[in-house]
Amino acid sequence: MSGTLVLVRHGQSDWNLKNLFTGWRDPDLTELGVEEAKAGGKALADYGIKFDIAFTSALVRAQRTCEIVLDAVGQSSLKTIRDQALNERDYGELSGLNKDDARKKWGEEQVHIWRRSYDVPPPGGESLRDTGARVWPYYLTDILPRVLSGEKVLVAAHGNSLRSLVMVLDRLTKEQVLNLNLATGVPMVYKLKADSTVASKEVLGDMSGAH
Numbered sequence: 001m002s003g004t005l006v007l008v009r010h011g012q013s014d015w016n017l018k019n020l021f022t023g024w025r026d027p028d029l030t031e032l033g034v035e036e037a038k039a040g041g042k043a044l045a046d047y048g049i050k051f052d053i054a055f056t057s058a059l060v061r062a063q064r065t066c067e068i069v070l071d072a073v074g075q076s077s078l079k080t081i082r083d084q085a086l087n088e089r090d091y092g093e094l095s096g097l098n099k100d101d102a103r104k105k106w107g108e109e110q111v112h113i114w115r116r117s118y119d120v121p122p123p124g125g126e127s128l129r130d131t132g133a134r135v136w137p138y139y140l141t142d143i144l145p146r147v148l149s150g151e152k153v154l155v156a157a158h159g160n161s162l163r164s165l166v167m168v169l170d171r172l173t174k175e176q177v178l179n180l181n182l183a184t185g186v187p188m189v190y191k192l193k194a195d196s197t198v199a200s201k202e203v204l205g206d207m208s209g210a211h
């Protein structure tokens, strides 16, 4: 019997609000980010799920989101595993720069390619493929076996570390992943088949405003 995998991107962080490239830097959630995480948790509580285990990254914005979601579903003491394999894409030399300033300096098109392409890394940082090269093995060894054995698993992580997972789960091409943007605090509920492909996907909220 296969289980359920819930992916949720952390709520708005202080650097999301300031429009800065964040990557492996470690800002906390804003008040809005806390509210987004609570809303995601409430959606999961209304959905009626009880998790067997949670995974999050080594960064505080994802860890706090994980805690807030677990609190909302009444499982604040659930075992949670933190691993830097789930960290945001390393933005290299862009980390800490303002995204609009970067567009002025390098052009809209180049910045979009760095942010959303599959295989073009930002200077000194990771492409989505590089991010996947650490997310996918961790998923295969630590997360997927639990889901396939019937557990309900929460993963609270980041825009790009989760894009690399969604790319595989949703079987997106390099071209399609350019347009994949995940909203903060909106849970994606995947039911997997025994062969690890997706039986169903439900999005508990609005992804349309994601950018």
Ligand SMILES: O=C(O)[C@@H](CO)OP(=O)(O)O
Pocket (backbone or CB within 6 Å): 016, 020, 021, 022, 023, 024, 088, 089, 091, 115, 159, 160, 211
């Ligand atoms: O700055 C970052 O680390 C990420 C996520 O907020 O930004 P982007 O959406 O540009 O990939």
